Amino acid sequence: MDQLCPVPVDWLDYLEGRSKFAAGLENHLAGCPACRVLLATLEATPIAALPNDWASSFRGRLDGVWHEERPQTPARAEFWFSASRYELPGEAALNNGGGFALPSFSYENMNRTLLLVIGDPEPQHGFDWVDVVPVLSDVERATETDYVFSATDSSLNAPWRAMFAHQTKVDRGQLDTRVGSLLGNGIEALHSVLDDNGDESRWGFPLEDIYDPRGYEAEDFEDCLRALRTPWLLVSEAASTAGTASNVFVLRPPGPENPTERTSDKSGQLLWLQPRLAPPEMVAAFAAASEERKPGLWELDASAFRLVGRLKLNKQTGFLAFSVCEVELRLASRLRLVVRTAEAEYASEAFAPVLDTSVPIARGLAPSAVHQLGAEVVS
Numbered sequence: 001m002d003q004l005c006p007v008p009v010d011w012l013d014y015l016e017g018r019s020k021f022a023a024g025l026e027n028h029l030a031g032c033p034a035c036r037v038l039l040a041t042l043e044a045t046p047i048a049a050l051p052n053d054w055a056s057s058f059r060g061r062l063d064g065v066w067h068e069e070r071p072q073t074p075a076r077a078e079f080w081f082s083a084s085r086y087e088l089p090g091e092a093a094l095n096n097g098g099g100f101a102l103p104s105f106s107y108e109n110m111n112r113t114l115l116l117v118i119g120d121p122e123p124q125h126g127f128d129w130v131d132v133v134p135v136l137s138d139v140e141r142a143t144e145t146d147y148v149f150s151a152t153d154s155s156l157n158a159p160w161r162a163m164f165a166h167q168t169k170v171d172r173g174q175l176d177t178r179v180g181s182l183l184g185n186g187i188e189a190l191h192s193v194l195d196d197n198g199d200e201s202r203w204g205f206p207l208e209d210i211y212d213p214r215g216y217e218a219e220d221f222e223d224c225l226r227a228l229r230t231p232w233l234l235v236s237e238a239a240s241t242a243g244t245a246s247n248v249f250v251l252r253p254p255g256p257e258n259p260t261e262r263t264s265d266k267s268g269q270l271l272w273l274q275p276r277l278a279p280p281e282m283v284a285a286f287a288a289a290s291e292e293r294k295p296g297l298w299e300l301d302a303s304a305f306r307l308v309g310r311l312k313l314n315k316q317t318g319f320l321a322f323s324v325c326e327v328e329l330r331l332a333s334r335l336r337l338v339v340r341t342a343e344a345e346y347a348s349e350a351f352a353p354v355l356d357t358s359v360p361i362a363r364g365l366a367p368s369a370v371h372q373l374g375a376e377v378v379s
Helices: 008-015 022-030 033-044 184-194 219-241 280-285
Strands: 078-082 086-088 105-107 114-117 122-124 127-136 146-149 160-163 168-171 175-181 270-272 274-277 295-301 305-314 319-329 335-340 345-347 358-363 372-377
Touching (some): 008 022, 008 033, 022 033, 086 219, 105 219, 114 160, 168 219, 295 319, 305 335, 305 358, 305 372, 335 358, 345 358
Antiparallel strands (some): 078 175, 086 105, 114 127, 122 127, 127 160, 146 160, 270 372, 274 295, 295 305, 305 319, 319 358, 335 345, 335 372
């Protein structure tokens, strides 16, 4: 043969008289014994007809169908779609129970995002706020702040990664419909996460570096998350301005290149903690988990205070926090922590250091991304 043989489906079309290339097939058949044998086999083999009721086994099955409901109150461990439109009342709406004016904000035609409710509605500032975590089905992209639920953990019959680094509060009006909920094992897993005791094997793998594609989500998804968290930020900021306490984490621009020459705009000088690297023998024992020596503890012994602690990512809240292991206050009573990455600098709120306490610094920042850790005296 000096040409490729037709595939069996071409010969079936030929046998049924539906081939557009019948003449060419007959010419090929005259010079190809193999195709003559195949054609004879196809002619001698009856082709069973497909049953007319092939879809009967699927009729009435509901296990793969999501049903959208609109109950009055969301509950923990339920999956909800966010609303595609929302409007926050403007300054005219003063009767919010807090005695302050509300800012104007709205969005519409927003893609609905699947959210996992992780807390019961909580009334604040005249609204019912619900703690939620966005979920996506691409579990293979899970990072160290994503907790994976298997297909058997929920009524949705699909695996999900709950993105705790993007946990936020939404107004009840930002939730549209309920589509399912976690089941037995899934509910237990969620409770363990909220108790900061989640199964470590369910968390994703840490980002390798700033170029790891898992660290970036689609732009439209980021837009949805930004729209969802904005109402709470606006309302809580308005309440804070009116005198209500609020935890605000501020992103500050990088300081001078030489950190030892930098003086705080507060009352003290910014000093930099020194990392204690894990001993080489420990690195060898855990070489599969890390290819380089990472700081275990950070320490600073200054004239005003002595501070030792470690950076830890709270996977429940998504905040990078500093856990105080040792502290001695000499001429200081309140401090502020500052961390530098390759791209930016972040600062914590001022705090009174107490042994075994945890100080939140920045959301969505892994300990491995920190290049420098500093502390300054506030008072």
